[in-house]
Each structure stands twice: as structure tokens, then as C-alpha cells.
Amino acid sequence: MRASRFTVLAAVVILVGAVACLGPWQATRPxxxxxxxxxxxxxxxxxxxxFRVVAGFGNxxxxxxxxxxxxxxxxxTTVGQSVLAYHQVVLDVRAPFPSPGDPFFVVGALLIVWAMxxxxxxxxxxGLPLGTPLQFWSPALAVxxxxxxxxxxxxHPVLEAPATPVARILNVFYPAASFVTLAxxxxxxxxxxxFRGGSLLRVWVPLTVGFAAVLVSDVxxxxxxxxxxxxxxxxxxxxxxxxxxxxxAGALGQADVLAA
Amino acid sequence: MIxxxxxxxxxLAPYLGQTAARxxxxxxxxxxxxxxxxxxxxxxxxxxxxxxxxxKVFIGAxxxxxxxxxxxxxxxxx
Numbered sequence: 238m239r240a241s242r243f244t245v246l247a248a249v250v251i252l253v254g255a256v257a258c259l260g261p262w263q264a265t266r267p268x269x270x271x272x273x274x275x276x277x278x279x280x281x282x283x284x285x286x287x288f289r290v291v292a293g294f295g296n297x298x299x300x301x302x303x304x305x306x307x308x309x310x311x312x313x314t315t316v317g318q319s320v321l322a323y324h325q326v327v328l329d330v331r332a333p334f335p336s337p338g339d340p341f342f343v344v345g346a347l348l349i350v351w352a353m354x355x356x357x358x359x360x361x362x363x364g365l366p367l368g369t370p371l372q373f374w375s376p377a378l379a380v381x382x383x384x385x386x387x388x389x390x391x392x393h394p395v396l397e398a399p400a401t402p403v404a405r406i407l408n409v410f411y412p413a414a415s416f417v418t419l420a421x422x423x424x425x426x427x428x429x430x431x432f433r434g435g436s437l438l439r440v441w442v443p444l445t446v447g448f449a450a451v452l453v454s455d456v457x458x459x460x461x462x463x464x465x466x467x468x469x470x471x472x473x474x475x476x477x478x479x480x481x482x483x484x485x486a487g488a489l490g491q492a493d494v495l496a497a
Numbered sequence: 498m499i500x501x502x503x504x505x506x507x508x509l510a511p512y513l514g515q516t517a518a519r520x521x522x523x524x525x526x527x528x529x530x531x532x533x534x535x536x537x538x539x540x541x542x543x544x545x546x547x548x549x550x551x552x553k554v555f556i557g558a559x560x561x562x563x564x565x566x567x568x569x570x571x572x573x574x575x
Contacts, residue, residue: 298558363551365513366520434514437555494512495557 240439240489243282247482250275254482258475266329272474273322279481280315283447286488287311293495303355304491310348311484317341318481334462335403343407346414346455349448350421357421360428367428376423384416391460398463408459415452422448436494444487450480501571502526502533505544508567512556521548538572545569 238246254275257268287308294301320338324330332338357377360367367373395408422445429441454476461469499507502522509518525544526536545565552561 294557295559298553300554300557359554363554364547365551365555366517366524431517432512432514433516435510435512435517437512438514440555494555495560497560 238489240486240493243286243489244443244486247279247486250279250482251479254478255475258471258478260471263471263474270326272478273325276474276478276481277315277318277322279478279485280311280318282485283481283488284308284311284315286485286492289492290488290495293492300359303352303359306348306355307352310345310352313341313345313348317345335401335407339407343410346411346418350414350418353418353421353425353448357424357428360425367431373427374424376427377420380416380420380423384420388416391456395459395463400463408463412456412459415455419449419452422452436490436497440487440490440494442487443483443490447480447483447485447487450476450483452480454480500533501538501541502536504571505541505568508564508571509548512552512560512564521551541568541572 254272257263257271257275260268262268287304290304291301291308294304317336317338317340320336320341321332324332324336361370361373391412392409395412396405398405398408400408425441426445426449429438429445432438432441454473457469457476458473461467461473505522506515506518509521512518513521522544525547526532528547529540529543531540545568548568549561549565552564556564
């Protein structure tokens with residue numbers, strides 16, 4: 238499927254997802270099933286699209302490896318999400334935390350950090366006019382500054398809250414990994430915006446917006462789940478859904494560029 | 498009449514967009530100490546070779562090669 242056609246499909250799913258996630262029926266079983274399966278479908282699309290990009294790059298091309306790592310990371314996330322969906326759809330219970338899916342989410346998160354840093358470093362040394370080194374890396378510096386400001390208010394209640402050691406470690410790991418990933422992601426978003434009017438904009442803007450939505454959700458999920466606040470579950474579900482359906486649009490955009 | 502630099506920009510723009518395409522050509526001119534008026538078809542080979550590594554990162558080696566060939570084709574008024 239081409240990126241343009243997928244984008245139309247993604248827009249429809251995101252719109253329906255918004256109604257399901259943000260409406261008063263958000264906690265009903267049909268909405269829960271719809272949201273869980275939609276998230277899984279988006280992730281499967283992201284995995285397939287990323288592997289298409291991997292296949293589009295030649296074996297000796299340096300960009301092949303970060304795309305391969307990203308594809309494997311998304312596959313890990315998909316397995317993790319499948320575990321959550323199994324609880325929600327098949328067992329009809331709220332997914333536990335931690336769950337057997339968490340090791341896959343953890344590995345996926347670490348691989349995503351690696352891939353995003355690799356993308357940013359490759360862009361930095363590409364020789365294209367992407368600004369001075371300070372301009373190029375300034376979005377990462379801004380994110381890290383934000384991390385320095387928000388780390389304590391976000392992580393303090395997580396560390397103080399009663400939780401099992403594993404849950405506490407995960408609730409610290411997810412926001413920390415998200416912030417670290419957001420730094421190179423912000424760099425790549427700026428790079429993507431430099432390509433406005435070109436097909437590369439349709440690669441890097443959806444990809445980075447999608448990951449940003451997922452990563453912000455990870456931070457908020459850790460914070461709110463620690464405080465046992467479930468009233469924002471619908472909004473978080475929507476952010477995940479938005480991310481999981483925007484990422485494949487970007488990856489398919491890259492596949493289209495390679496195959497054009 | 499469309500200038501040679503505009504034609505190069507036109508070749509790059511589908512991928513990079515107008516702004517980044519123009520900045521890429523401008524960067525080459527500055528590095529080569531050329532001006533728009535002195536930029537000619539004899540510089541197209543060097544321009545294509547300069548841009549190719551960066552293009553490879555974003556659009557892959559095969560597509561970068563095609564774009565480089567298109568730039569070289571501008572020698573013949575392509």
C-alpha cells in the first residue's frame with residue numbers, strides 16, 4: 238500500500254478512534270475491543286512498513302541498520318501490545334501492570350533510542366544544509382533541558398508511590414527512556430520540517446509525530462498510573478492510537494521514496 | 498529563461514522541497530566559491546558528487562544515483 242492511500246485509512250481510523258477513546262462510551266466493552274485491536278493493527282502496519290524500508294535499502298547502505306533496528310523495535314512493541322490486547326479482548330479484564338508484555342516494551346524502547354540516535358547522527362553528517370551543529374542539535378538540547386526541569390516532579394511521585402519493585406522500575410524506565418528518545422526525535426522533526434514541500438517531509442514529520450505521541454503517552458501513563466488516576470485513560474489510549482497509526486504513514490513514505 | 502541553478506533546484510525539490518533544495522545548491526556555490534552567474538554546466542558533475550552522500554542517507558543509494566544522473570543530464574538541457 239502506498240503512503241498516500243494509507244494516510245487516508247489512518248485518518249479514518251484515528252477519527253473513529255477519537256470518538257471511541259474520548260466519548261462517554263470509552264470504558265464500554267465494544268470501545269475497549271475496538272481501541273485494542275486498532276492499536277494492534279496500526280503497530281502491525283508499522284512493522285510491515287519498516288521492513289519494507291529495510292528491503293528498499295541496499296545491503297551495504299548504512300541507513301539500512303537503523304531502519305532494521307526500528308523494525309525489530311516495533312515488532313517487540315507489537316508483541317507487548319498483543320499481550321495487553323489479549324487481556325482486554327480475550328480475557329475481558331484490565332491489562333495487568335507489569336505484564337508479560339513489558340519485557341518486549343522495554344527491549345523495544347531501548348532499540349528505538351538506538352535507532353533515533355543513529356538517524357540523527359546520519360542526518361548530522363549527511364552534508365545537506367541542515368543548519369550549524371548548534372542549530373541542528375538545539376531541539377535535543379531543548380528536550381534535555383525540559384527533562385532536567387520535569388524529571389523530579391514527574392518521577393518523584395512515581396518513586397514515592399506504593400508499588401512492587403518491578404512496577405516501580407518500569408514506571409521510572411518508561412518516562413526516562415521516552416525523554417531520552419524525544420531528544421533525537423526532536424532533531425529529526427526539525428530535519429523533516431526543513432524538507433517542507435518535498436517527499437521527505439511526508440517521511441519524517443509523521444514518523445516523529447507518531448513516536449512523540451507514543452512517548453508522551455508513556456510518560457503520562459507512568460505518572461497517572463502511579464497516582465491511580467484512570468480518568469485520563471481514554472486520552473492516553475487516543476495518543477497511543479494516533480502514534481501507532483502515524484508511524485506507519487511515515488515509514489511507508491520512506492518506502493515510497495526508495496521505490497519511486 | 499530558467500537559470501541552471503533553478504533547474505537543479507527543480508530536480509532536487511520533489512525530495513527535499515524547494516527551500517532545502519535551494520539551500521543545498523547555495524551551499525555548494527559557497528563551498529566552491531561560485532556565484533549564481535558563474536555556475537555553469539561544467540560544475541554539475543562536482544555538484545552531483547557533493548550532494549550524493551547526503552541524498553543517499555535520506556533517499557537511498559539507488560535513488561540518489563538517479564537524481565545525480567538527472568543533474569548531470571542538465572548539461573544537455575535535460
